[in-house]
Amino acid sequence: MSTDSTITAAPVTLTAGAVTELKKLIDQQEIGADFGLRIGVEGGGCSGMSYILGFDQKKDGDSEYEIEGIRIFMNKAHGLYLAGMEIDFKNGLDARGFTFNNPNATSTCGCGSSFSA
Numbered sequence: 001m002s003t004d005s006t007i008t009a010a011p012v013t014l015t016a017g018a019v020t021e022l023k024k025l026i027d028q029q030e031i032g033a034d035f036g037l038r039i040g041v042e043g044g045g046c047s048g049m050s051y052i053l054g055f056d057q058k059k060d061g062d063s064e065y066e067i068e069g070i071r072i073f074m075n076k077a078h079g080l081y082l083a084g085m086e087i088d089f090k091n092g093l094d095a096r097g098f099t100f101n102n103p104n105a106t107s108t109c110g111c112g113s114s115f116s117a
Helices: 016-028 076-082
Strands: 035-043 049-057 062-067 070-075 086-091 096-101 114-116
Touching: 016 070, 016 086, 035 076, 062 076, 070 076
Parallel strands: 035 070
Antiparallel strands: 035 049, 049 114, 062 070, 086 096
8 A cells, every 4th residue: 555645556576475474474473563564675795785575664765565465665765676576485395485586686696685786
């Protein structure tokens, strides 16, 4: 949901696996209704920028979206780096955790948690 007069679609997507895992975490950790999933970027990591993914409260400068009943908070300035990104959750023998498929990344590190644009 946007606090603006118009509702805009979230610039990122969550796969069914990511939605299932996030809802499980919200229930297990008893995340309050005033919290949402923060998606963003920060400087650092082997490729220059790292992803931010965690539960947080809304801050000044955030856009708010809703995906499958999950509140999403994103700093407006991060949209440039994250537009079109898909977040998935892998639970296999070779990998377990959230993965980021970012079409804006010109290169990524081996672990997939940092990128350059």
